[in-house]
Amino acid sequence: QVQLVESGGGLVQAGGSLRLSCTASGRTFSGDAMGWFRQAPGKEREFVAAISWSGGYTYYADSVKGRFAISRTKPGNTVYLQMNSLKPGDTAVYYCGGYTGTNSYYYSRSYAYDYWGQGTQVTVSS
Numbered sequence: 100q101v102q103l104v105e106s107g108g109g110l111v112q113a114g115g116s117l118r119l120s121c122t123a124s125g126r127t128f129s130g131d132a133m134g135w136f137r138q139a140p141g142k143e144r145e146f147v148a149a150i151s152w153s154g155g156y157t158y159y160a161d162s163v164k165g166r167f168a169i170s171r172t173k174p175g176n177t178v179y180l181q182m183n184s185l186k187p188g189d190t191a192v193y194y195c196g197g198y199t200g201t202n203s204y205y206y207s208r209s210y211a212y213d214y215w216g217q218g219t220q221v222t223v224s225s
Contacts, residue, residue, distance in 0.1 A: 101125045101214050105195050108219030115223070116183045121195030121216055123176040132198040133171060133178045136209050137191035137221075144194065148180060149206035158206050162188075185223045192218040 107119040121133070134149035148169040149158045157169050168181040178195060196212035198205060205211035 101128050101131075101197055103128075103195050103197065103214060103216030105193065105216045105219040108193060108221045110222045110224065111185055113186055113223055113225050115185050116181070117185065117221060119180040119182065119193055119195075119219060119221075121178040121180075123197075127174075127176055128197050129174055129176065130199075131213075132200075132203070132206055133169075134196050134198060134206055134212065135169060135178075135180045135193060136196060137189075137193045138218075139191040142191075144209050146207040146209065147193070149198075150178065151203070151206075156203070158203070160207070182221070185221075187223045187225045190221060190223050192220050194218045 102124045105121050130152050132151050135147040136144050137147050138144040146160050150169045154171050154173050166184045171178045195216040197214045199213045
């Protein structure tokens with residue numbers, strides 16, 4: 100079983116940057132696709148970004164494309180989300196998840212993920 104721990108969240112002004120980290124303990128997740136999702140109060144969890152197991156393919160929600168970048172260490176057990184030009188609408192709890200399947204169709208679908216971290220709060224002030 101993989102345990103994920105997110106870090107790097109905090110309070111930042113609009114236009115600022117943060118880098119989130121997701122580190123695994125237990126077994127390695129080097130063979131799994133990894134994703135970042137977020138959930139704002141009163142809203143459903145939404146897809147932010149995903150990266151294939153190899154790191155060769157990345158996927159982004161339209162709302163963050165061009166501002167956020169996902170990466171992973173290879174070999175290694177860390178996934179990053181670099182967030183630039185942050186907006187108040189980016190305020191949410193950010194979750195890291197792992198997908199053990201092989202179909203990229205499911206990378207943006209939270210129900211397909213097999214394990215999650217506890218989340219880290221990101222607050223962007225205007």
